[in-house]
Amino acid sequence: MTNTANISNNIATINTNSSSINTIQNINTSQNSSITNNTASIVINENSISANTNNISTNATDINTLKANNTTQGTSISSNTADISTNISSINSNNLLIAANTSAISTIQNINASQDSLITTNQSNISINTNNISTNNSSISSIQSINSIQDGEIANNSSSITNNLSSINSNASSISTNSTNITTNTSAILSNSANITSNTNSIKLTNTSQDLSINSNTSNITTNSNSINSLNTMIRQDGNTVHIGQNSVVFEDSASYDAMYSSNDQLNIGRVGHNTQVVGTLSVPNPTLSDHATNKRYVDAGLAKVLAAAVLPQAMHGESNVSIAMGQHNNERAIALGLSHHDNENNVIYRFIGSRSNNSSSSAVSIGWGF
Known part of the structure; x- marks a missing residue:
C-alpha cells in the first residue's frame, strides 16, 4: 500500500x-x-x-x-x-x-x-x-x-x-x-x-x-x-488540501468555501514590525472571550445600549422611578431598563440600569449624594 x-x-x-x-x-x-x-x-x-x-x-x-x-x-x-x-x-x-x-x-x-x-x-x-x-x-x-x-x-x-x-x-x-x-x-x-x-x-x-x-x-x-x-519537497497535496512547509500552513479547497489554517492549530497573520492590511471585506464573529476581535455590528450594538441607558430619566423630589428607553446606532437597536429612587431626607439618589442588544447585556448601579 x-x-x-x-x-x-x-x-x-x-x-x-x-x-x-x-x-x-x-x-x-x-x-x-x-x-x-x-x-x-x-x-x-x-x-x-x-x-x-x-x-x-x-x-x-x-x-x-x-x-x-x-x-x-x-x-x-x-x-x-x-x-x-x-x-x-x-x-x-x-x-x-x-x-x-x-x-x-x-x-x-x-x-x-x-x-x-x-x-x-x-x-x-x-x-x-x-x-x-x-x-x-x-x-x-x-x-x-x-x-x-x-x-x-x-x-x-x-x-x-x-x-x-x-x-x-x-x-x-x-x-x-x-x-x-x-x-x-x-x-x-x-x-x-x-x-x-x-x-x-x-x-x-x-x-x-x-x-x-x-x-x-x-x-x-x-x-x-x-x-x-x-x-516540490516543500509543497505537497493531500486530497483537497495543499500543505506548505513541514509544520505546514494548510490551504483547503472545499465545494462551499476556501480555508487557510495551521496544521499545529496556531496560525499568526503578519509579524512584529510589519503592517498587515486587509483588502476587501473581513468577517469577524461576535466576540465571546475578552481577547477576541470584534466587528462593527457588535460595536454599534454597544453604542446603541449606551444611548438607551443615557436617556433613562432619574427620580427626583423624594420619588421613585421605573423607566424604559430605546436606543439605535447604525441600524443596531437596544433596550434599557432603569430603576431609581431619590431619598429626599438624606439627599441620596440610588440608580440601577440594565440594557440589552443582540444577546448582549450590560448593567450598572450607582449611588449619589447631594450637598
Whole structure:
C-alpha cells in the first residue's frame, strides 16, 4: 500500500516537472521571438540612418541652390546700382539744360527791353520789332513746352529712383532670409549627425543589453529549475488540501468555501514590525472571550445600549422611578431598563440600569449624594 502511494506521488511529481519543462520551453520560445523582434528593430534603425544620409545630401543640394540664388540677386543689385547711377547722370544733365534755358530766357528778356527802347526812339521800326517780339514769344512758348516735358521726365526719374530703392530694400530682406535659412539648414545637418551617432550608440547598447539578457535568462532558467525541484519537497497535496512547509500552513479547497489554517492549530497573520492590511471585506464573529476581535455590528450594538441607558430619566423630589428607553446606532437597536429612587431626607439618589442588544447585556448601579 505504501509503494502504491509512493508511485502515485512520483507520477504527480513527474506531471508537475513536465508542466515546468513546458513552461520553460514557452519562455525560450518567447525569448526567441524577442531576439527576432530586436533584429527587425536593428534593420529599421539602419533604414533610418540611410534616410538621414539622403536628407543630408538633399540639404547640401538646397544650400548650393540658395548660394546660386544669392549670386543672381547680387548681379541684380549691381544692375540696379548701375541704373541708379545712369538716372543720377540724366538728372544732372537735365539740371544743366534747365540752367541753360533760364539763361536764354534772361537774355531774351534783355533783348525785349532793348527792343522796347528802340520802339520808343524809332517808331519806324515798330513793325519790325513787333515781328521780332512775336518770334521771341513763340520761342519762349517752345522753351516753356520743353520745360514742361523736362519737368515730367524729372518726375518720372524720381519715381524710378523710389522704385529702385524699394527693390534694393526687398533684395536686402531676401538676402537676410537666405542667411537665416542657411543657418537653420546648418543646424539641422549638425542635429542629424548627432542623431546618427546617438542611434549607432543605442544599437550597440541594445545589442549588448540583449546579450546580457539572454545570459541572465539562461541563468534564471537554471535557478528556476532548481527552485522548482526545491518547491516540490516543500509543497505537497493531500486530497483537497495543499500543505506548505513541514509544520505546514494548510490551504483547503472545499465545494462551499476556501480555508487557510495551521496544521499545529496556531496560525499568526503578519509579524512584529510589519503592517498587515486587509483588502476587501473581513468577517469577524461576535466576540465571546475578552481577547477576541470584534466587528462593527457588535460595536454599534454597544453604542446603541449606551444611548438607551443615557436617556433613562432619574427620580427626583423624594420619588421613585421605573423607566424604559430605546436606543439605535447604525441600524443596531437596544433596550434599557432603569430603576431609581431619590431619598429626599438624606439627599441620596440610588440608580440601577440594565440594557440589552443582540444577546448582549450590560448593567450598572450607582449611588449619589447631594450637598
